[in-house]
Amino acid sequence: MSTATQGGPGLPQERRLVTEIPGPKSRELFARKQSAVPSGVGTTLPVFVTQAGGGVVVDADGNSLIDFGSGIAVTSVGNAAPRVVERVQKQVADFTHTCFMVTPYESYVAVCEKLNALTPGDHEKRTFLVNSGAEAVENAVKVARNATGRQAVVVFDHGYHGRTLLTMTLTAKNMPYKHRFGPFAPEVYRAPLAYPFRWPTGPENCADEAAAQAIDMINKQIGAENVAAVVIEPIAGEGGFIEPAPGFLPKILEFCKANGIVFIADEVQTGFARTGDLFACEHEGIVPDIIVTAKGIAGGLPLAAVTGRAELLDAVHGGGLGGTYGGNPLACEAALGVLETIEEEKLVERAGHIGDVMLSRLNSFKERFAIVGDVRGRGAMVAIELVQPGTKEPNAAATAEIARRCHAEGLLALTAGTYGNVLRFLPPLVISDELLEEGLSILENAIAGVA
Structure with missing residues (x-):
């Protein structure tokens, strides 16, 4: 199976070395x-x-x-997908920016409607748009804290969530992401991840034992009643493409539901067809309360989204969400082109x-x-x-x-x-x-x- 050539007129789909690398x-x-x-x-x-x-x-x-990199999972539909190029070229000739919070435009709403329909779960949803995955994660945590009235956030070993103060805190790896950049944000706690290859008692025990340890840690060290959100990547990206042992994510989700904790799926790297499902959560039937997307959403233009249960997102006061560039019209048109490409090219x-x-x-x-x-x-x-x-x-x-x-x-x-x-x-x-x-x-x- 091959696919159509992209990247401008006649860009040959071949490896060609004419100098040393780099030249x-x-x-x-x-x-x-x-x-x-x-x-x-x-x-x-x-x-x-x-x-x-x-x-x-x-x-x-x-x-x-x-x-074999796709700009770290950004250009999943190609660097110059025809539907993306066509939409962006038309939009840039019409207008490049107004700020959606000042004078809105239809493409922002259209992207939100698409994400509400396509993300896991058939409950009523709301979506708002920002610029980057880190910004989306931060906003998801804001929404969860506002809705629950709680402060604590639980993340997992090997997780990566961004480079801003809060998301750098959520990220597990010190070098190069956290080294000498502290102090970090408070009320963030880290639990074990079900890492089958490195689980001490073997992969067959990984899901049950990791979930039990994580839940025990939350109950003993934090108190489930104090936890606003659990934030987790369905497949840990920067941590090494770690696919949690089957059953681990459902157990964590069940615990969250039982204790009024908002389950936030960070699908910044895994979203938009990358894993063989439209979203990686679908593999085990996970329906998150909030799903965070970016990277592959707009074919290389800066865009990210927070999609979640309507009652959570609508609970935020007017003006509490947004940003000057969030949902830029060029990026919104690109996102619509990406979604068309994913569907039409299967x-x-x-x-x-x-x-x-x-x-x-x-x-x-x-x-x-x-x-x-x-x-x-x-x-x-x-x-x-x-x-x-x-x-x-x-x-x-x-x-x-x-x-x-x-x-x-x-x-x-x-x-x-x-x-x-x-x-x-x-x-x-x-x-x-x-x-x-x-x-x-x-x-x-x-x-x-x-x-």
């Missing part, structure tokens, strides 16, 4: 970046992109690289197919290479965890070297994980099968060279 023009631009941009703004692969679409990115030197099913192809190849690597400790994920959101052979000791050095070799051969691959030892793969859902297989072969050679 001379990219190196020149990177030198400019170093003198103009703080070093704290890191770069995974310093190739400067001039065009992208389908399954490739083209750099300033004319190299065409296979994209990208939910496409993500499932990509997952089948990738997991089959990655599991074969696990059988052959002792440094591949775990293969996991769903749909087009999959990962491998690298270990010291014969152990579960994290192997961050091998992970970095494999990524470097992939980059040198024209495959854009990302790392992740609490221990820095996970290679995560987020190909565009419109990538062709040919590019997908070629990328996996590059990865295989890189692992073989390191192993």
Whole structure:
């Protein structure tokens, strides 16, 4: 199965290396970046992109690289999806901004209507739009605290929720997200996550034991009656694409329902067909009280959303929610184009197919290479965890070297994980099968060279 070419007229869907990676023009631009941009703004692969679409990115030197990153799950429908481009081009000629809180426009309402209809659950919902995943998470917590009159928020090991003060506090990993940026926000508590590969008594016990420990911690250390919200990623993203053991999320949701706690699903990275469902919650039938989305929502334009039970969101006083740029009309039109593309090109099913192809190849690597400790994920959101052979000791050095070799051969691959030892793969859902297989072969050679 292949998909249509994207990315402007005649952008070839092929890997093409005409210089070393990065090439001379990219190196020149990177030198400019170093003198103009703080070093704290890191770069995974310093190739400067001039065009992208389908399954490739083209750099300033004319190299065409296979994209297994999608801008960290943002360009799931491609970097230049025709429906997105058409809608944005029309909108930019009409007007670029009015501020929805001053003089509104229909596209904002249309996006909210779509999300109310598409997100899990058939209860009455409300949606409002902001700029980023972190901003959406913060607002979801505001809504939960307002509705419950409580303050405590529970998050989980290996979770990532953003870089603002509150979301940095919610995030588990110190380096690089929290290091020397404290003090952090109060009333945030962390519970164990059901991490099957690393659960001490084995994956078969993981869901029950992790849920019991989390609930015990909440009851003893906080008091369930003091908890406003539980915030969790259905698949932990930056933490290493950790898929909680089956049954864990339903147990946490059941506890929340029994104790009046708002269950917030952070689907910033997992949403919009990425995992083979429109939303990752659907895999276990989870219906969150609030669902937070961003990244893949608008094809690369800044947009995020908070969607939740009408009684929760309507409880906030007038003027308590919003922001100057939230739901910018260009981003709203892009989002409508993304949703059309997902439906018309059947990208939910496409993500499932990509997952089948990738997991089959990655599991074969696990059988052959002792440094591949775990293969996991769903749909087009999959990962491998690298270990010291014969152990579960994290192997961050091998992970970095494999990524470097992939980059040198024209495959854009990302790392992740609490221990820095996970290679995560987020190909565009419109990538062709040919590019997908070629990328996996590059990865295989890189692992073989390191192993």
